[in-house]
Structure formats: C-alpha cells, structure tokens
Amino acid sequence: MSWRLFDLMLWxxxxxxLLSGISxxxxxxxxxLVCAAKLSTSRLLSAPATVFISxxxxxxxxxxxxxxxxxxPQIGIMVPSVVAAILxxxxxxxxxxxxxxxxxxxxxxxxxxxxxxMVGLSPWQQLTRIRAPIAFRLTLPAxxxxxxxxxxxxxxxxxxxxxxxxxxxxxxxASTYKPLLFYSVAGGLYLVICWTLAGGGALAERxxxxxxx
Amino acid sequence: MSLDFGLILKQMPDILSGLWVxxxxxxVATLLGAALGFLVAVGRRYGPAPLDWLLKLCxxxxxxxxxxxxxxxxxxxxxxxxxxxxxxxxxxxGLTVYAAAYFSEIFRAGFQAVPKGHVEAxxxxxxxxxxxxxxxxxxxxxxxxxPQCVNMAIxxxxxxxxxxxxxxxxxxxxxxxxxxxxxxxxxxxxxLAIIYWVLVEICGFLxxxxxxxxxxxxxxxx
Numbered sequence: 001m002s003w004r005l006f007d008l009m010l011w012x013x014x015x016x017x018l019l020s021g022i023s024x025x026x027x028x029x030x031x032x033l034v035c036a037a038k039l040s041t042s043r044l045l046s047a048p049a050t051v052f053i054s055x056x057x058x059x060x061x062x063x064x065x066x067x068x069x070x071x072x073p074q075i076g077i078m079v080p081s082v083v084a085a086i087l088x089x090x091x092x093x094x095x096x097x098x099x100x101x102x103x104x105x106x107x108x109x110x111x112x113x114x115x116x117x118m119v120g121l122s123p124w125q126q127l128t129r130i131r132a133p134i135a136f137r138l139t140l141p142a143x144x145x146x147x148x149x150x151x152x153x154x155x156x157x158x159x160x161x162x163x164x165x166x167x168x169x170x171x172x173x174a175s176t177y178k179p180l181l182f183y184s185v186a187g188g189l190y191l192v193i194c195w196t197l198a199g200g201g202a203l204a205e206r207x208x209x210x211x212x213x
Numbered sequence: 214m215s216l217d218f219g220l221i222l223k224q225m226p227d228i229l230s231g232l233w234v235x236x237x238x239x240x241v242a243t244l245l246g247a248a249l250g251f252l253v254a255v256g257r258r259y260g261p262a263p264l265d266w267l268l269k270l271c272x273x274x275x276x277x278x279x280x281x282x283x284x285x286x287x288x289x290x291x292x293x294x295x296x297x298x299x300x301x302x303x304x305x306x307g308l309t310v311y312a313a314a315y316f317s318e319i320f321r322a323g324f325q326a327v328p329k330g331h332v333e334a335x336x337x338x339x340x341x342x343x344x345x346x347x348x349x350x351x352x353x354x355x356x357x358x359x360p361q362c363v364n365m366a367i368x369x370x371x372x373x374x375x376x377x378x379x380x381x382x383x384x385x386x387x388x389x390x391x392x393x394x395x396x397x398x399x400x401x402x403x404x405l406a407i408i409y410w411v412l413v414e415i416c417g418f419l420x421x422x423x424x425x426x427x428x429x430x431x432x433x434x435x
Contacts, residue, residue, distance in 0.1 A: 058413035059406040060374035063385060067402040074399050148277075155279035159378060166282055173289065180290035187278040187286065194277040 005172055006185070012168035013189040019082070019164060020151045023089035027150070028143070030090060031097030038102055049098070056095035062156050064088050069160040085157035093150050100146065104139035105131060137208050144201030148194050155190075165189060218404050220395045221388065231387030232408070238305055238383065239370045246312025246369070247362065253313060254320035259342070268317070275314035280372055283307055288379045304376040312369055319361045323354035356427060363420030367413050374409070384408065 038049035056064065065088040072084055108131050116126045158167035169186035173179040222228070253272065257265045275283065287296070288303045298306065327350050335345045377386035385405060392401025 054414070055406075055410060058410040060371040060385070060409055062374045062377070063402060063406050063409060066389070067399065067406055070399050070402060152277075152279040155281045156375070158281070166279065166285075169282070170285065173285075179285065180293045183282055183286040183290050187274070187282050190279060190282065191274060191277040195273075 005176070008172065009165070009168060009182070009185055009189060012163065012165045013193065015163070016151065016154055016165040016190075017193060019086060019157070019162070020089070020147070020154045023086050023093060023154070024147050024150055026086070026090040027093030027097050027146075030094035031101055034094055034098035035101040035105070038098060039105060053095045053098055056092050057099070061088070061092050061153050062159065064092055065156055065160055081161045082157075085160055085162045089150060089154060089157065092153070093146060096146055096149075097143070100139050100142035101135065103142070104135035107138050108134045140205055140208065141201065144197060144204070147201075148197050151193060151197065152190065216400050216403055217397065218400060220397050221391050221401050221404055224391045227387050227391060228384070231382060231384040234301075234382055234387075235370075235373050235384040238301070238308065238376065238381070239366075239373050242305055242308035242312055242373075243366050243369050245309045247316045249309065249313035250316025250318075251320050253317035254324060255346075257317070257321060258324055272314045272317055275311060276318070280307070280311050281375055281378065283311060284375065284379055300376075300379050300381045304379060304381040308369065308372060308376065311372070312365065315365055315368075316362070319358050319365065320354075322361075323358040324350060326357050327353045356424075359424055359427060360420070363417065363423070366420075367416050370412055370416060371409065 034049050034052055037045040038053065040046050040049075065085065068088045068091075069081060069084045072079060072087075112130055112134070113126060116130050121129065154164060155166040157164060158170060161167075163171070165186050169182040173182040176182070253268050257268050260268075284304070284307045287307050288298065288300070291298060291303070331349055331353065332345055335349045340348065373383055374385040376383050377389065380386065388401050388405045388408075389398070392398040395401075
C-alpha cells in the first residue's frame with residue numbers, strides 16, 4: 001500500500017472520530033433531557049421517555065439509519081447524508097446514555113441528599129452540588145464504554161454513503177482489489193482508536209476518584 | 214405522509230422466510246457463540262499463560278473492531294486466503310466468533326465474581342477441579358451472568374441486521390427489497406423497526422422471566 005492511500009485511510013479515521021464525537025456530544029445532551037423526563041414524576045413526561053428509550057434501544061442501528069435517511073426527504077427535509085447519519089447515531093446513543101445517566105442518578109446515596117437537606121441546601125443546589133457531580137462520576141465508565149460502542153457503530157453509516165473509515169476501506173479495496181489489506185488496516189485503525197479511548201477513560205476515572213461517594 | 218403496510222404485507226411468504234433466516238441464524242450464533250465463549254473463558258482461566266495472552270489478544274481485537282469490518286474481512290478478504298464462503302455460512306461464522314468474544318468476557322467476569330472462599334472450601338473438601346467448576350462455580354455464576362447473557366442475545370439479534378450488507382437473505386434484506394420494489398421503502402423500514410422492537414422486547418421479557426425462575430441460585434454474597 002502506498003503512503004498516499006494510507007493517508008486517505010488516516011484521513012477517513014479522523015472523520016470517523018469527528019462524526020462519533022459529535023454524535024456522542026449531541027447524544028449526551030439529548031440523553032440528559034430524556035433522563036430528566038424519565039425520572040420525572042409526571043407520566044406525561046416519563047411515558048414518552050420510556051417509549052423513546054425502548055424504541056431506540058430495541059431497533060438495530062442499521063434499520064434506524066435507513067429509516068431516518070429515507071424518511072427525511074419524504075417529509076420535506078433535504079439534508080446531506082452526513083447529517084442524517086449524525087442524527088441517527090445521536091438518537092440511538094441518547095437512548096443508551098439516558099439509561100446510563102438514570103442508573104447514575106439512582107445510585108447517589110440517599111444519606112447524602114438527606115444531609116444536604118438538613119444543612120439547608122435548596123433542591124437546585126442539591127442537584128448542582130451533590131446529585132449531578134456524583135451521578136456523572138458514577139456514569140463516567142459507562143460513558144467511555146458508550147463512546148467506544150458508537151465509534152464502532154459509526155461503521156454502519158457507510159451504508160448511507162458517508163465516506164468514513166469503513167466506506168473508505170471499501171472503496172480502496174474495490175479499486176485496488178486488495179480487500180484483505182484494506183479491511184485489516186481499517187480494523188487496525190479502529191483498534192488503535194478504541195484502545196486509546198479505553199486507556200483515556202481509565203485515566204479519567206483515576207483522576208476523578210479523589211473524592212468519591 | 215401516511216404509512217401503508219398493506220403493499221408490503223402482501224408479500225407475507227417472503228417476509229416470513231426472512232424472519233425465519235433472522236431467527237435461526239440468531240439462535241444458532243448465540244448458542245454456538247456462548248459455548249465457544251465459555252471454552253475461551255475456561256482456557257484463559259485454567260490454561261497456560263501463553264494461551265491466556267493469545268486468547269486475550271483475539272478477544273480484544275474482536276471487541277475493538279466493528280462487526281461490519283470483521284464481516285467484510287471474512288467475506289471479501291477470505292477468498293484471498295482460500296476461505297470462500299457463501300453469504301449465510303460467512304455470516305453465521307462471523308456472528309458466532311463475534312459473539313464468542315463478548316460471551317467469553319461475560320463468563321470471565323462470572324468466574325471472578327464467585328467468592329474465593331467457596332472455591333477454597335470445595336478444594337479442601339477434596340473436590341476435583343472439574344467438580345469445583347461443575348458443582349460450585351457454574352451454579353453460583355449462573356445468576357451473575359444471566360442478565361448479561363440476555364443482554365448479549367439482544368445485542369446479537371440487532372447485529373443480525375448487519376448481515377444484510379453481505380447479502381444474507383434475512384429480514385432486513387428481504388423487507389428492504391420489497392420496500393424498494395413497491396416504492397414504499399420508508400413504510401418497509403417502519404415495519405421492519407417494529408418487528409425488531411417486538412422481538413427485542415420479547416427476548417427481554419423472557420430473560421426477566423428466566424431470572425425470576427433461577428433466583429434460587431442467588432447466593433448470599435451477591
């Protein structure tokens with residue numbers, strides 16, 4: 001493989017990281033909202049959140065992507081395929097992250113909240129100073145895990161025509177007739193990114209462990 | 214827009230054949246993957262250190278790459294090293310090996326979660342290694358690994374959709390093809406999503422049922 005082709009693969013790997021990063025960030029924001037709705041005492045809010053979580057966790061991402069990619073033009077929304085791809089990835093990861101966050105919020109020790117109540121913290125202060133920081137720390141390993149899952153799942157957006165790492169490998173494998181080489185290189189690049197993420201996650205966990213619940 | 218499933222549902226025999234391919238490939242890959250994963254976990258725990266390293270490397274490589282890339286490597290790269298497979302065998306092999314990597318990690322964690330004291334006590338009582346595995350470790354870890362195994366089965370039924378990309382005639386491919394022919398692709402995808410959703414919910418329900426039935430195996434330490 002010439003260096004020029006390897007450069008293309010590296011560029012595509014960068015694009016994969018970028019798309020996954022954007023989707024994770026949008027998914028985290030959306031996931032927080034869904035989690036808040038799900039934890040709400042109002043059934044008007046919690047019921048739709050339950051359906052959202054169940055649907056996006058129960059349908060294969062490939063089907064979600066094909067659905068969104070084809071649905072958007074039909075309801076009059078014309079966007080480039082990369083936007084549809086990011087939307088699909090974000091919605092899917094939002095459902096998973098909402099569940100992770102819910103687990104985090106539910107594992108905040110009750111005693112801490114009672115203590116905060118006793119010293120006179122308002123509900124908002126309790127949320128921002130006690131519940132949210134602890135819940136985020138408890139959710140961090142799950143978040144890193146989710147980032148790795150989305151990075152791998154982003155290979156599926158190759159089917160809606162986005163030229164990310166997998167699609168680039170497909171194109172180069174077809175034009176050079178060397179599938180073994182290019183899919184191995186793609187796999188190797190995914191491995192490097194995943195292992196970096198896992199290593200970074202372990203480091204972040206160690207660094208935030210100073211004052212744990 | 215309005216959804217119209219009528220055009221698609223007219224092709225019921227095709228849909229059922231796709232559903233059948235999805236279901237049998239899912240079940241076979243899950244069972245074979247769990248069995249292979251168990252062997253890997255046992256090999257890593259009781260085998261010599263080099264075997265542990267080698268298996269760990271394989272497992273981490275499988276867990277660190279997308280299933281789609283693994284499938285492409287197997288299906289398009291395989292023929293270059295003399296492994297020429299039809300879509301269904303290639304898909305089944307790929308899905309099984311992929312599943313085995315994740316199952317092996319579930320079982321490995323299960324082994325580690327069994328309290329050391331129980332194993333030591335059994336050892337002192339004169340049970341052989343095989344007896345300890347069969348009588349102590351397996352029953353105790355069943356409850357620990359069951360939820361994760363159900364979870365993995367659910368992940369796998371969703372992964373079967375990816376097999377359509379290497380032209381395995383499973384549900385996604387069949388219903389997608391019908392949708393294209395009838396110019397009703399979005400309707401077809403909605404129907405497909407609902408079918409998967411129902412399958413996943415049924416699987417989750419059965420898993421919770423099994424958990425409730427097997428809860429007698431739960432031991433005090435958990």
